[in-house]
């Protein structure tokens with residue numbers, strides 16, 4: 679994938695809802711991010727939206743002690759900041775909160791009203807200025823990518839960050855193949871179906887599989903994504919234990935029989951489904 683040469687592993691760290699608690703919680707979250715970085719997880723995904731900048735600020739605090747070139751920082755701007763001037767202002771603020779002078783990847787958070795030509799041209803300008811290394815989109819379905827495909831800078835779209843997990847497989851029908859054809863990296867968000875009680879409902883056959891493989895359910899469903907080594911998964915974890923569990927999930931192997939248990943519980947799509955978003 680286009681961002682592959684910069685990414686050591688296909689596991690990154692999400693940051694939605696980080697930096698929104700008290701000092702003790704923030705310290706724990708910083709500790710968790712640093713624990714991940716120290717173990718080679720160098721991709722951090724954030725956005726101007728998360729906590730109105732609080733997540734970027736927390737990431738900025740977490741990364742001060744590291745060599746910037748060893749990290750791969752992703753941030754995203756609102757669709758209503760997708761024109762040249764607003765985008766520049768958003769990026770400047772994100773860089774300031776992160777305490778850095780460039781992003782590795784800058785994404786349009788979801789499709790909006792600004793013509794995509796204008797957005798891609800503005801992103802290209804930021805890239806030319808050295809403020810972002812690469813750019814891409816998020817929550818774009820095939821239709822949205824097709825609409826952008828006539829643009830001169832379409833070929834420069836490095837990644838599409840989308841909802842993808844064991845229970846949300848609609849993208850396997852057409853979007854993931856489209857990404858492969860056009861050399862667009864897939865970044866899978868909410869690999870656990872997000873947090874706060876809206877996690878994936880796990881049938882007993884899957885719990886049993888996790889038990890048999892001596893892994894947790896979270897590890898099982900994360901590793902199901904990680905086994906597809908052309909997809910970058912970005913779970914959010916706010917404790918050292920969860921980060922370690924997620925790192926350990928990178929070593930879980932799958933047999934064809936085990937994969938078919940997943941397919942029975944969560945069938946692959948056999949027709950087009952509109953892209954789901956969180």
Ligand SMILES: NC(=O)c1ccc[n+]([C@@H]2O[C@H](COP(=O)([O-])OP(=O)(O)OC[C@H]3O[C@@H](n4cnc5c(N)ncnc54)[C@H](OP(=O)(O)O)[C@@H]3O)[C@@H](O)[C@H]2O)c1
Nearest residue numbers: 692693694867868869870871872873896913914915916923
């Ligand atoms: N582009 C977009 O539109 C978009 C949308 C949604 C998300 N995202 C990105 O994707 C990231 C991940 O998605 P998400 O935050 O929605 O949800 P998620 O990663 O699917 O789930 C996060 C939840 O899983 C828990 N968790 C993490 N590791 C665990 C483990 N090993 N065992 C048990 N529980 C574990 C976390 O708990 P703790 O916090 O207690 O560790 C949290 O409650 C976001 O943080 C954000 O960076 C992007």
